[in-house]
Amino acid sequence: MAYTSSGQMEQTTKQPTSEVPKLADVAAAAGVSTATVSRCLNTPDRVTKKTLKIVMDAVDRLGYSPNYSARALAAGRTNTFGAIIPTMENAIFARGIQAFQEELQENGCTLLVASSSYREDLEEEQIRTLTVRGADALLLIGYQRDRRVYEFLEKRKIPAVMTWVSDPEKNLLSVGFNNRKAMKLLADLVLEKGHTSIGCISAETAPNDRARDRVHGIRDAMQAAGLDPAALMVEETQYSIENGDIAFRKLMSGPVRPTAVMCGNDVLAVGALRAASALNMRIPQDVSITGFDDIELASVAPVPLTTVHVPHRRMGQFAAKALMAALNGEEPDSVELPTNICIRDTLGAAPR
Amino acid sequence: MAYTSSGQMEQTTKQPTSEVPKLADVAAAAGVSTATVSRCLNTPDRVTKKTLKIVMDAVDRLGYSPNYSARALAAGRTNTFGAIIPTMENAIFARGIQAFQEELQENGCTLLVASSSYREDLEEEQIRTLTVRGADALLLIGYQRDRRVYEFLEKRKIPAVMTWVSDPEKNLLSVGFNNRKAMKLLADLVLEKGHTSIGCISAETAPNDRARDRVHGIRDAMQAAGLDPAALMVEETQYSIENGDIAFRKLMSGPVRPTAVMCGNDVLAVGALRAASALNMRIPQDVSITGFDDIELASVAPVPLTTVHVPHRRMGQFAAKALMAALNGEEPDSVELPTNICIRDTLGAAPR
DNA sequence: TTGAAAAATGTAAGCGCTTACATTTTTGCT
DNA sequence: AGCAAAAATGTAAGCGCTTACATTTTTCAA
Numbered sequence: 001m002a003y004t005s006s007g008q009m010e011q012t013t014k015q016p017t018s019e020v021p022k023l024a025d026v027a028a029a030a031g032v033s034t035a036t037v038s039r040c041l042n043t044p045d046r047v048t049k050k051t052l053k054i055v056m057d058a059v060d061r062l063g064y065s066p067n068y069s070a071r072a073l074a075a076g077r078t079n080t081f082g083a084i085i086p087t088m089e090n091a092i093f094a095r096g097i098q099a100f101q102e103e104l105q106e107n108g109c110t111l112l113v114a115s116s117s118y119r120e121d122l123e124e125e126q127i128r129t130l131t132v133r134g135a136d137a138l139l140l141i142g143y144q145r146d147r148r149v150y151e152f153l154e155k156r157k158i159p160a161v162m163t164w165v166s167d168p169e170k171n172l173l174s175v176g177f178n179n180r181k182a183m184k185l186l187a188d189l190v191l192e193k194g195h196t197s198i199g200c201i202s203a204e205t206a207p208n209d210r211a212r213d214r215v216h217g218i219r220d221a222m223q224a225a226g227l228d229p230a231a232l233m234v235e236e237t238q239y240s241i242e243n244g245d246i247a248f249r250k251l252m253s254g255p256v257r258p259t260a261v262m263c264g265n266d267v268l269a270v271g272a273l274r275a276a277s278a279l280n281m282r283i284p285q286d287v288s289i290t291g292f293d294d295i296e297l298a299s300v301a302p303v304p305l306t307t308v309h310v311p312h313r314r315m316g317q318f319a320a321k322a323l324m325a326a327l328n329g330e331e332p333d334s335v336e337l338p339t340n341i342c343i344r345d346t347l348g349a350a351p352r
Numbered sequence: 353m354a355y356t357s358s359g360q361m362e363q364t365t366k367q368p369t370s371e372v373p374k375l376a377d378v379a380a381a382a383g384v385s386t387a388t389v390s391r392c393l394n395t396p397d398r399v400t401k402k403t404l405k406i407v408m409d410a411v412d413r414l415g416y417s418p419n420y421s422a423r424a425l426a427a428g429r430t431n432t433f434g435a436i437i438p439t440m441e442n443a444i445f446a447r448g449i450q451a452f453q454e455e456l457q458e459n460g461c462t463l464l465v466a467s468s469s470y471r472e473d474l475e476e477e478q479i480r481t482l483t484v485r486g487a488d489a490l491l492l493i494g495y496q497r498d499r500r501v502y503e504f505l506e507k508r509k510i511p512a513v514m515t516w517v518s519d520p521e522k523n524l525l526s527v528g529f530n531n532r533k534a535m536k537l538l539a540d541l542v543l544e545k546g547h548t549s550i551g552c553i554s555a556e557t558a559p560n561d562r563a564r565d566r567v568h569g570i571r572d573a574m575q576a577a578g579l580d581p582a583a584l585m586v587e588e589t590q591y592s593i594e595n596g597d598i599a600f601r602k603l604m605s606g607p608v609r610p611t612a613v614m615c616g617n618d619v620l621a622v623g624a625l626r627a628a629s630a631l632n633m634r635i636p637q638d639v640s641i642t643g644f645d646d647i648e649l650a651s652v653a654p655v656p657l658t659t660v661h662v663p664h665r666r667m668g669q670f671a672a673k674a675l676m677a678a679l680n681g682e683e684p685d686s687v688e689l690p691t692n693i694c695i696r697d698t699l700g701a702a703p704r
Numbered sequence: 705t706t707g708a709a710a711a712a713t714g715t716a717a718g719c720g721c722t723t724a725c726a727t728t729t730t731t732g733c734t
Numbered sequence: 735a736g737c738a739a740a741a742a743t744g745t746a747a748g749c750g751c752t753t754a755c756a757t758t759t760t761t762c763a764a
């Protein structure tokens with residue numbers, strides 16, 4: 001009777017199994033100790049095939065499933081990961097996070113997602129919340145945050161991976177891509193088409209290092225092509241179709257009309273597309289427009305969008321793998337994924 | 353020394369506070385028992401103002417935050433809610449779930465979201481997973497699922513709220529709206545405009561009671577208007593812009609061309625819109641198109657969409673409130689929210 | 705066959721918190 | 735001032751699991 005879960009004697013009137021079975025019940029049913037049951041569940045190779053079978057049969061028979069809180073408390077790990085993304089409102093992060101989640105799930109881990117609304121202070125708060133909630137590790141977007149945050153994570157020994165960015169210079173684990181280089185490559189292509197008057201619709205660069213890098217990339221290309229990088233006309237706004245529309249109109253009503261408008265992401269580009277067609281501008285004959293990300297929206301836009309394809313799914317998967325490795329005491333390497341340009345119908349030769 | 357967390361004597365070399373402080377440390381620092389600290393945190397009104405202050409000061413000073421696993425284990429509640437939605441890929445559920453989450457967060461609760469890909473079997477699996485993970489309560493979409501699932505929840509005493517639907521006949525807690533009635537109202541309007549040949553692009557109705565109800569609503573209106581409900585031309589497909597496009601073309605290439613196409617949601621409607629303009633049909637002169645949901649997409653579509661507005665945010669909030677009430681042993685009432693028709697530019701008089 | 709090393713299993717001490725119950729303090733009367 | 739009831743606080747027993755360590759069983763070379 002050593003392992004029955006309740007101290008009371010067996011009643012003559014048997015309980016109708018309304019109670020959820022616990023580890024000790026399985027142990028009793030299988031005639032082994034709780035430690036053995038625990039091993040069968042967590043480290044099956046430390047147990048005889050025979051006992052494994054007996055125990056697993058008991059598990060099935062009782063319909064046992066472990067209490068995660070108890071497990072977390074005893075083991076000191078929650079198997080819960082956190083991700084803090086700037087927004088859930090549009091699809092920018094959806095695919096990558098989805099892949100991240102799937103990869104975790106396959107390994108028995110859970111994901112908690114929070115959003116920061118592109119605000120550093122809120123991000124910090126969310127990081128603390130998720131940590132307190134017991135997240136074993138975190139996925140973050142970009143590098144830009146107070147050093148205090150990094151110190152906090154360091155102190156708590158919580159592995160974190162930065163995503164959507166890549167900078168080998170930084171001594172931080174990252175799984176992402178080089179925004180600046182990716183955008184430069186697309187800009188090179190735009191310049192090759194003969195455009196000299198370039199506009200750019202970007203997310204707000206102050207709180208967003210990815211956006212900043214992308215704008216930088218355009219300037220790099222201009223410089224390389226012998227143009228004045230300062231001539232780039234930049235409109236900053238928040239990511240939304242509506243805002244892309246507005247920003248495009250602003251660019252078009254300025255003193256110098258750009259012949260190509262490079263957008264910081266596909267959502268803005270679709271807004272620009274809409275504005276252009278509302279202004280009776282033909283694409284790409286009158287104006288070229290490019291995006292970034294290659295989300296579904298890009299391919300179903302009124303005119304399919306020339307954009308930069310980002311391997312979101314692979315990024316999510318690798319990020320998960322890296323964090324799980326870090327939790328196992330390994331020292332995973334950062335990975336920089338290649339992006340590639342996705343040529344569709346919105347980029348053409350400069351007019352005239 | 354009764355409440356220090358470590359049994360060892362104070363070392364001469366003080367630890368650099370690397371260890372995360374625990375309840376007992378706070379108790380020791382405040383000079384009270386662990387019970388009192390716990391009460392300060394959970395039921396502050398059961399404690400003197402004075403001790404509350406002392407304890408909270410200690411909490412701040414030590415930077416204490418409770419271990420949620422331990423709390424969950426001891427209290428038998430996790431303060432975690434689960435939501436299982438058919439898909440995260442488009443924005444249909446985003447707003448409602450976001451509001452649900454915000455409401456929970458305000459009350460110190462966490463949300464775990466999983467998706468079922470519109471498959472009953474996967475939904476059941478996710479329900480079990482979330483339950484095992486310790487979800488105290490669940491938000492589900494629609495009514496349609498095996499009775500076994502309801503029994504399971506009943507047995508485990510896990511409150512669940514059905515959302516995006518409302519049927520007072522069902523003896524289940526729900527916070528939602530009447531899909532059939534909502535769609536009928538819109539269909540009434542379409543019929544008033546003189547349309548007699550109606551098409552419908554719907555989600556697959558087999559696994560989706562909301563979609564089924566909406567189609568039903570159109571038929572109700574036709575019947576009421578003296579038309580043959582069986583004459584409704586229905587195309588079923590999965591929710592995506594692309595599929596809406598394809599379905600629209602199918603409808604238009606059938607033996608009878610509908611003059612109005614009512615879509616099961618806004619995403620499909622935007623696809624239909626795109627197809628129409630690709631086919632050089634003017635909206636609404638040549639063909640009327642309607643949506644359902646009123647997500648952002650609807651108002652930024654090439655032609656702003658006439659659609660049914662669903663109060664997603666309020667639905668999410670009420671759902672959260674209902675579940676929290678249920679967990680407190682109350683018996684919350686189901687709530688049916690009103691929808692309303694959002695008239696924009698895609699519905700016009702029947703041609704000729 | 706024997707015995708030491710390796711493998712399997714068992715024992716029991718927590719993990720950090722909540723809460724029933726016991727005890728002490730305060731309150732509000734008379 | 736004195737007393738019973740109410741309020742505040744303290745005591746300590748778990749919540750269900752993992753795991754260090756102890757014990758038993760198996761393996762395998764001599």
